[in-house]
Amino acid sequence: MTNQYVKKVLIVGGGISGLTAAIALKKAGIEAEIVEKEKEWNVYGVGIIQPPNALRALNEIGLADECIKQGTPYSGFDYYTGEGHFLYHGVSPTVEGYPGVNGISRRKLHYILLESVQKIKTKIHMGTTISTLKQVANGVSVELNSGTSQTYDLVIGADGSNSKVRELIVGSIDQQYSGQGVWRYTLSRPKDLENGIFYYGKKAKAGLVPMSDREMYLLVTTYEPGNPKLPADQLHVLLRERLAEFGGAIAEAAKQVTNANEVVYRPIFTHLIPSPWYRGNVLLVGDAAHGTAPHLGQGASIAIEDVIVLADILKHNLSISETLKAFMEKRFERCKLIVKNSDQLVEWELQTWNSEMKSDVNIGMYVKETLEKMNEPFLTELNLQ
Numbered sequence: 218m219t220n221q222y223v224k225k226v227l228i229v230g231g232g233i234s235g236l237t238a239a240i241a242l243k244k245a246g247i248e249a250e251i252v253e254k255e256k257e258w259n260v261y262g263v264g265i266i267q268p269p270n271a272l273r274a275l276n277e278i279g280l281a282d283e284c285i286k287q288g289t290p291y292s293g294f295d296y297y298t299g300e301g302h303f304l305y306h307g308v309s310p311t312v313e314g315y316p317g318v319n320g321i322s323r324r325k326l327h328y329i330l331l332e333s334v335q336k337i338k339t340k341i342h343m344g345t346t347i348s349t350l351k352q353v354a355n356g357v358s359v360e361l362n363s364g365t366s367q368t369y370d371l372v373i374g375a376d377g378s379n380s381k382v383r384e385l386i387v388g389s390i391d392q393q394y395s396g397q398g399v400w401r402y403t404l405s406r407p408k409d410l411e412n413g414i415f416y417y418g419k420k421a422k423a424g425l426v427p428m429s430d431r432e433m434y435l436l437v438t439t440y441e442p443g444n445p446k447l448p449a450d451q452l453h454v455l456l457r458e459r460l461a462e463f464g465g466a467i468a469e470a471a472k473q474v475t476n477a478n479e480v481v482y483r484p485i486f487t488h489l490i491p492s493p494w495y496r497g498n499v500l501l502v503g504d505a506a507h508g509t510a511p512h513l514g515q516g517a518s519i520a521i522e523d524v525i526v527l528a529d530i531l532k533h534n535l536s537i538s539e540t541l542k543a544f545m546e547k548r549f550e551r552c553k554l555i556v557k558n559s560d561q562l563v564e565w566e567l568q569t570w571n572s573e574m575k576s577d578v579n580i581g582m583y584v585k586e587t588l589e590k591m592n593e594p595f596l597t598e599l600n601l602q
């Protein structure tokens with residue numbers, strides 16, 4: 218059914234959620250255009266963990282198989298002590314026949330989505346952002362940095378954790394510094410690395426995450442009190458220092474960390490915008506609405522789910538306010554679960570590294586139960602009363 222209320226959509230941000238939104242909307246018969254502030258695509262080279270709920274959502278736009286083809290599916294993670302003694306294999310919960318984990322390069326994921334957007338001929342205005350948003354009688358009047366103005370039925374803020382759209386509709390927010398930083402570095406995948414692996418160190422957690430048959434990335438989480446400004450040309454040295462306590466495969470990987478420019482370091486900030494994530498005809502999705510610590514590997518998954526759910530609701534031809542209300546009913550608690558449970562995992566990790574962790578906490582079970590919840594249906598019937 219064509220949507221009589223939403224015919225013209227502006228998507229702000231051409232990242233994972235913005236590109237997915239364009240494809241999903243087109244499938245629902247709705248035209249969109251994208252503004253992306255960068256002049257050229259510059260997606261950093263490390264990988265991303267795709268849990269099965271991400272693949273299930275991507276299958277709604279026909280892209281799950283391509284992600285698996287260009288990525289590398291496996292059943293879960295092998296866990297070790299910091300010194301390198303094997304502890305156990307954690308099988309990740311699966312759904313609808315998708316693998317427990319698909320590792321993929323961020324660049325490959327970006328180009329899978331971008332190619333699909335190009336096929337449907339959605340316009341992407343590079344080097345473009347919004348200057349103002351104004352709710353008017355027939356939609357939202359948007360002024361771009363190019364000076365042009367247009368009115369849209371719906372504006373989707375898919376512009377990431379420092380969202381300009383969010384600032385314009387809800388004002389500035391306090392993002393919580395988690396106390397942790399995440400370090401990543403791309404390496405060749407050894408032939409005998411079957412699954413992802415994680416080593417639990419005394420002061421850090423370090424892993425190797427396959428992202429293709431030939432490549433993997435080193436993924437390291439550390440305590441970084443006060444969010445220090447780290448010298449860019451010393452990142453390789455600083456990362457190796459933080460890996461000094463590790464043995465086994467992580468010690469081998471550490472030897473290959475030789476180039477500061479190849480280290481991708483991110484301090485971890487989190488936020489959850491209280492419901493609702495919309496004002497008038499402007500909606501926030503993905504990291505603009507919910508920025509999570511990466512401990513459950515779910516940030517991009519829930520971003521993708523957001524826009525697949527939105528497109529699904531739009532097929533019902535409801536008014537904008539009914540559409541956005543229904544969207545919040547389906548998305549808020551699910552995304553809150555990920556942000557809060559990831560915050561909890563950060564807290565437990567910091568307690569462990571400070572020798573303050575309680576002995577009765579079962580982290581493995583907590584992660585498993587959270588991931589199982591994410592495998593519950595996400596495209597449920599609408600409650601239209």
Ligand SMILES: Cc1cc2nc3c(=O)[nH]c(=O)nc-3n(C[C@H](O)[C@H](O)[C@H](O)COP(=O)(O)OP(=O)(O)OC[C@H]3O[C@@H](n4cnc5c(N)ncnc54)[C@H](O)[C@@H]3O)c2cc1C
Nearest residue numbers: 230232233234254266346376377381503504511516517518
């Ligand atoms: C260290 C780390 C590891 C992670 N690992 C995983 C993982 O393994 N699995 C997983 O699922 N998730 C992971 N995530 C989370 C994941 O990267 C994000 O949740 C995901 O990228 C969110 O997508 P998005 O489209 O909402 O935002 P983004 O990917 O940030 O995209 C936003 C886009 O908007 C553009 N933009 C920004 N401002 C403007 C503006 N004013 N105007 C126009 N365009 C604008 C940006 O240039 C960008 O293209 C990780 C995050 C971190 C920090």
